[in-house]
Amino acid sequence: MAVAELTTPTWTKQGLGSSHLSYLSARTSSCRRLSFRPLRRTHSSRISCSVNQTAQAPAAVETEVPKSNKPDCFGVFCLTYDLKAEEETKSWKKLINVAVSGAAGMISNHLLFKLASGQVFGPDQPIALKLLGSERSFQALEGVAMELEDSLFPLLREVQISIDPYEVFQDVEWALLIGAKPRGPGMERAGLLDINGQIFAEQGKALNAVASRNVKVIVVGNPCNTNALICLKNAPDIPAKNFHALTRLDENRAKCQLALKAGVFYDKVSNVTIWGNHSTTQVPDFLNAKINGLPVKEVITDHKWLEEEFTEKVQKRGGVLIQKWGRSSAASTAVSIVDAIKSLVTPTPEGDWFSSGVYTDGNPYGIAEGIVFSMPCRSKGDGDYELVKDVIFDDYLLKRITKTEAELLAEKRCVAHLIGGGVAYCDLPEDTMLPGEM
Numbered sequence: 221m222a223v224a225e226l227t228t229p230t231w232t233k234q235g236l237g238s239s240h241l242s243y244l245s246a247r248t249s250s251c252r253r254l255s256f257r258p259l260r261r262t263h264s265s266r267i268s269c270s271v272n273q274t275a276q277a278p279a280a281v282e283t284e285v286p287k288s289n290k291p292d293c294f295g296v297f298c299l300t301y302d303l304k305a306e307e308e309t310k311s312w313k314k315l316i317n318v319a320v321s322g323a324a325g326m327i328s329n330h331l332l333f334k335l336a337s338g339q340v341f342g343p344d345q346p347i348a349l350k351l352l353g354s355e356r357s358f359q360a361l362e363g364v365a366m367e368l369e370d371s372l373f374p375l376l377r378e379v380q381i382s383i384d385p386y387e388v389f390q391d392v393e394w395a396l397l398i399g400a401k402p403r404g405p406g407m408e409r410a411g412l413l414d415i416n417g418q419i420f421a422e423q424g425k426a427l428n429a430v431a432s433r434n435v436k437v438i439v440v441g442n443p444c445n446t447n448a449l450i451c452l453k454n455a456p457d458i459p460a461k462n463f464h465a466l467t468r469l470d471e472n473r474a475k476c477q478l479a480l481k482a483g484v485f486y487d488k489v490s491n492v493t494i495w496g497n498h499s500t501t502q503v504p505d506f507l508n509a510k511i512n513g514l515p516v517k518e519v520i521t522d523h524k525w526l527e528e529e530f531t532e533k534v535q536k537r538g539g540v541l542i543q544k545w546g547r548s549s550a551a552s553t554a555v556s557i558v559d560a561i562k563s564l565v566t567p568t569p570e571g572d573w574f575s576s577g578v579y580t581d582g583n584p585y586g587i588a589e590g591i592v593f594s595m596p597c598r599s600k601g602d603g604d605y606e607l608v609k610d611v612i613f614d615d616y617l618l619k620r621i622t623k624t625e626a627e628l629l630a631e632k633r634c635v636a637h638l639i640g641g642g643v644a645y646c647d648l649p650e651d652t653m654l655p656g657e658m
């Protein structure tokens with residue numbers, strides 16, 4: 221069934237201040253009828269479907285001035301615009317609440333519009349966006365919300381902006397945690413782990429207190445694996461399995477490099493795992509990866525390239541991009557967040573898998589427990605995942621996995637004070653932040 225489509229509305233200002241505009245008419249693409257429910261009115265007023273899109277003069281409304289009963293909403297999203305219950309059950313799904321932190325940042329500037337358009341959760345999934353920013357970014361956050369208003373996305377039913385995670389995370393089913401502090405001049409990596417770790421400890425506590433008990437959390441802000449660990453340790457009432465650290469951009473970059481080397485389009489590349497940390501110790505796995513269903517090592521016979529250049533190309537991609545573009549890779553990161561969500565809400569194609577940084581407890585590979593480590597996952601499309609069992613290892617792969625594992629264990633020691641592990645002890649061997657992601 222076609223999705224309701226909001227068009228140029230006839231509107232009226234109702235003395236509530238400039239942000240309180242009331243939609244009086246709307247139409248659907250299939251010319252169905254929508255109901256409009258001004259808040260605090262006793263009746264729903266049914267508006268006929270109209271295809272007339274010429275600008276109409278503002279119409280006076282003679283009923284009591286509607287006031288929002290959604291104290292935390294933004295502008296036009298304080299008004300309810302919903303389908304009649306019986307239409308809703310037939311066509312649209314129940315509203316989902318999605319929180320995005322760092323919502324005024326560069327990555328979010330791409331991601332939010334994908335979420336609101338239906339590209340991520342589907343064209344029948346209405347969405348409430350709850351935007352978390354920092355104090356410094358609050359005005360920019362209002363700007364973002366205004367752009368969302370002006371985009372007239374039919375599926376976008378609510379927008380809330382705040383700097384308080386306890387407000388923003390209320391009842392959320394997805395939390396996309398992008399906001400983090402960049403590394404300041406002279407700041408050691410350990411310093412960044414601590415400063416951002418505190419943000420994720422607080423956000424973990426807030427999720428634990430107010431989010432849906434089955435919330436899915438994707439941590440993007442760096443260092444994302446250890447931030448995800450901190451977050452999940454501070455949210456003991458939410459399954460640890462629900463927390464992810466984003467390594468999908470690395471997977472996508474690895475697929476692109478393999479496709480380029482093999483001279484095939486990237487849809488022919490499958491079964492690519494990124495093992496470990498989202499840092500320069502990450503391990504893009506070419507042993508288990510396939511091209512046209514064949515092992516990569518059979519298709520790319522230049523094994524020296526695979527062992528010596530491929531990994532570096534994946535790791536340095538962000539840095540090269542900054543040199544060309546003058547800014548970091550926000551658009552492709554947003555795309556990879558979309559990919560990561562879609563991988564959890566749609567069944568994984570037969571025989572394939574995707575990478576995600578997930579909690580290691582119970583993993584079948586012998587990786588140390590109690591850390592967040594990127595591993596190969598499959599999903600039935602229900603938001604959950606299972607780890608893939610039928611992968612192979614050789615000495616080359618194991619050696620590198622051990623190195624990235626050691627790094628994550630060192631990061632864990634560094635943030636012990638934030639995860640209930642006693643006194644922190646920081647012995648990070650080297651700086652392994654990915655170029656371009658400070």
Ligand SMILES: NC(=O)c1ccc[n+]([C@@H]2O[C@H](COP(=O)([O-])OP(=O)(O)OC[C@H]3O[C@@H](n4cnc5c(N)ncnc54)[C@H](O)[C@@H]3O)[C@@H](O)[C@H]2O)c1
Nearest residue numbers: 322324325326327353354357399400440441442466469657
């Ligand atoms: N995992 C990945 O694949 C990947 C890829 C690219 C970037 N990153 C990381 O994502 C993060 C965001 O990148 P960006 O380019 O959007 O940065 P950005 O600086 O453009 O945006 C970050 C936003 O977060 C906000 N913020 C800071 N502290 C906050 C807090 N406590 N709560 C809410 N918001 C807060 C800032 O005000 C800013 O608006 C960085 O840490 C970056 O390193 C991760």
